[in-house]
Amino acid sequence: MNICKKIGWVFVGGTTLAAATGAQADFFADSSGNLDLRNFYFGRDFRQSNSRDSADEWAQGFILRLQSGYTAGPVGFGVDALGMVGYKLDSGGGSGGTGLLPADLTSKGSQDEYGKLGLTAKAKISKTELKAGTLFFRDPVVSSNDTRLLPQNFRGELLNSADLNNFKLIGGHIDQIKANNSTDFEDMSANRFGGVSNSFNFGGGDYQVTPQLSLSARYAVLEDVYQQYYGGLNHTFDLGGGHSIKSDLRFSSSKEDGSFRSIDNRALGGMFTYKIGASSFGAALQRMNGRDPFPYITGSDPYLVNFVQINDFANIHEHSWQVRYDYDFAALGVPGLTFMTRYVNGDNVERAGGGEGKEWERNMDIGYVIQSGALKNVGLKWRNATVRSNFGNDLDENRVILSYTVGLW
Template sequence: MLQSKKLTLALLINAALVSTAFASEQSESKGFVEDANGSVLFRTGYLTRDYKDVKPGTDTSSFAQTAIVKLDSGFTKGVVGFGVGVIGDASFKLGENGHTGNGMIPTHSKNNADRTKDAYDHWARGGAYVKARISNTTATYGTQVLDLPVLASNTARLVPEYFEGVLVTSREIDGLELTAGKFTKNQYSDQINSDGNQLDRAVVWGAKYKVNDAINTAYYGTDIKDRLERHYVNANFKQALANNSALTYDFSGYHTKWDAAADGSAYTYSHTSNDFDNLSNSIWALSATYNTGPHNLMVAYQQNTGNTGYDYGLGKGVGDGHQTVYMPNSYLSDFIGNDEKSAQIQYTYDFGAMNIPGLTWTTAFVYGWDIDVPADYKGNRSILATNDAQEREFFNQVKYTVQSGFAKDASLRLRHSYYRASDDYQAGYIGDTNEWRIWLDIPVKLF
């Protein structure tokens, strides 16, 4: 027992010595006002989906303008520093368009069949937060945009998804970042109510560790009350090659265990089992990326196992705006079907090599197969229509970012997805779709 206590004390002393080997963030604070910063992002967004077989003629085009504001104070000086901040957005739709169903524009009531008349013409959302910092540990309470592999805010729509709660991030040991938090409100991008998703409680925890300049590792977990428990792991290795080239290997994976709903149903839609107390999914992926000069080439393989796909979940309270999928085969489709396997090839070119700095083009093709699809989505799901449904997506994106001048950092992004699936998978997922997204972002620094 004495030896154990000595060993514990030695480890604590060693950790303290390591933590003092680099500067404390709080000791370098310049002050509440001096470190403050404020910005506004003016975004014009257009998103349209042309459904083919499942919903022919359905128009889900949305065209809108927003201003996303963030005002963030510095920390007061002293052993413990305090600060405050505000984040929010104010938006309005452009033209007559009032179409919804793509996460862009909120509605007064999503129960009406005619959603056009229910769309908001203009709307505003947001909230405030307080923060405290001691040494290299920061605690933030209030409205936040999260970037965690197990609880991520959807930022791929006009405005971001918000969570309300507390998040603690600690970097006391060089190379190690620890995270823990609890959130009790969740607001999707197209919701007005600050708890529109009716989140009860989501507890998150995790760590990421930079072993050295070549190796990075991470683990995160979440427990969403009465919905699911999810775990995420990642390992990344970058191998330097000759002529400033590099080869990067990446492994990532999730394991999810779903709770059964109070009425005995399931919160996940793609399950192929009637045992709702034992619904689980494991999804993992391996990728390799070769980079040389302006060229970036990636190949990836992704696979699901279990009796359900990697689902974001249906119903309220799941705490996921459809961005918590830090996997390589994720575009319009995330290739997350029950038992699905998928492979991808992606290529990115930087036109800076042709004296057009700021312009990039990314193209990718993903093919998924071996998807289990139930014959009856409302009845006995253990009977399959097929165990070999397929899907495929051809993705292209062009983005230009202004490099200098009065419009520096303004960007225009044009994205297109061509998605097709086999007949048995049409009703169970997206359905054949052509999607366009156009984003014009103009950031303005206030102070």
């Protein structure tokens, strides 16, 4: 795996530089390395008569993550490296397009293999950290997507600070995005809107009011496309005896930026979860207001309570609700085995051809992580989804993911 060798040389070069400054102790002692192995099957059946029959692919991915510690002194410096390769095992007789592998335009199928290399420089003062280069992170206004063989990455700068008591501050700039199944960084666009931008700026913070209550606020701009304000509240109420109620409230207001087309969206959502022992019962409501759907960077994950396996339920004027159930089989003596099922229903969608748009999606996840023995930490997950809509695609989908993380040091 040549890409892993390249990362190794980069990492060794960085540690040699640290040693030359006489500050190698923390740089080495706090370093870590691991290799994620991900075997991924993706099968999607299209149920409407005017589309292709299916999209099926099976692939093997390797994700090498190397992280240094920080050099000694008032300002600590470090470097991280990320190397990823994906190999096609089967493409269902040329039926690609699942997002696991890059398209092969000559054969109308998928490429046999692809690789990515990412480097990140970092600096730290007290509890404030700055990273620059390849980024993978999740935030209410922009989140990296990790739902395929290899994760999606950003390029830019990210600042996190926890120096103020009970506050976490964050700010960042992104100029490029690299899709899950792409080897190249590209400019960004807005999902459902288009537009092209090479600048996304955001900032805000989280305030831990009490151990049970936190508040969040963000402001973000995809330059020349859209502006977005976000506010959130998370609260957990302990009822005692293993019972609790968790509330997750989210509000976003979006409008156009610069000369791009007019954008008008206000998204309100709330998820409420009642936990009793090993069971969790959840219910969510989500509502889109304004003339437009919810805008977010194409290829990233939108921070919406009803964003699930396939759909985001964020169309014009859409109203949606969700019911969800989770169970942890550790309570029955099978630690590592988990189950989740949910159903989301959306209506009141403004359709281009007139009439009311309606859609629903049902998901089921079953996962197991081996807890001991030679195969400890090997995980297997089956994700199943069904989608029906009177304005979009009717889909049946299965994903089977076998994963294992090897600690290198």
